[in-house]
Amino acid sequence: MIFQQLFEPLSNSYTYLFGCEETGKAVLVDPVVPTLERDLEAISKLGMKLVSTLETHIHADHITAALALREAVNCKIGFPAIDNLPCADIHIKDEEPLRFGSIAINPIFTPGHTDDHFSFLVNDKLLSGDSLLIDGCGRTDFQNGDAAILYRSITEKLFRLPDETLVYPGHDYNARWVSSIAQEKARNSRIAIGTSEAQFVKTMAELKLPHPNFIDYAVPGNLLCGQCPSDLPENMEKYCQQMTESPQG
Ligand SMILES: [Fe+2]
Structure with missing residues (x-):
């Protein structure tokens, strides 16, 4: 199995590429519009x-680059079933493995950051999305987020995976790429083992994070599987543009 972790610097997002060497089938998890061409090139x-x-x-x-990728290469689009999006081809359900050649992607329903959130387990790799982050977790103050529910998703589902499971987050804002379940259980400053649900809920309530500036455009666009809004203010156009420079020049 081919596995690549790809970084999108504008939103500090990770996109993950899986490839089956026997069938040549590739899958992208959480692709982002500005890095669409880079990801297609990698494949x-x-x-x-x-x-x-x-x-x-x-x-x-x-x-998400899902819609543009389907237009480009006629791939399928997978979204959580709970979202019930008419534009999606695959409706992801809890513990119903998705198979692409020899690759089995196991969805684990981990709500709390949002009410539709899935993590994906692929062999020893956990793609934790915005539920468990490296020394952190996703915020819980919008999109029907709920700190108590996130606590249970992390402690009752993710922390029960084998300690050696590698944790690949949906974001990192400090140039960290990978962790493990053992490391997060021991060191996560918000939710390490020993943190009570009440303590975690209090921590999340006290974060007082600013309202994200792109949310009012991103959420409606993503409910259409990745439609760039036509009314995008000029200072946000970069979210819908391809990156023109690569680190290699
Ligand atoms: Fe998120």
Whole structure:
């Protein structure tokens, strides 16, 4: 199995690429509009074909590239079933594995950051989306977020995975790429083992984070599987533009 972790710097998002070497099928988890061409290039360099995109949840900080990728290469679009999106081809359900060649992606319903959130377990790799982050977790103050529910998703589902499971988050704002269940259980400053639900709920309530500036455009756009809004203010156009420079020049 091919596995690549790809970074989108505008929203500090990670996109994950899985590829089946036997069938040439590739899947992208949480692709983002500005890095669409980069991701397609990564797949074509592998001699593979993108067959599906999968979303962990409806994002508030970027527009998914799902729709544009389907228009480009006719792949399928996967969204949580609970969202019931008419534009989606695959409706992701709890513990119903998705198979792409030899790759089995196991969805684990982990609400709390949003009410539709899934994590994906692929062998020893957990794509935790915006539920469990490295030394943190997703915020719970919009999109029907609920700190008590997130606490249960993390402690009763994710922290019960084997300690050696690698944790690949949906975001990191400090250039960290991967953690493990053991490390997060021991060191996560919000929810390490020993933190009570009440303490966690209090911590989340006291964060007082600013309202994200792109949410009012991102959420409606993502409910359409990644439609860039036509009324996007000029200072936000970058969220819907392709990146023109790559680090390699
Ligand atoms: Fe999110």
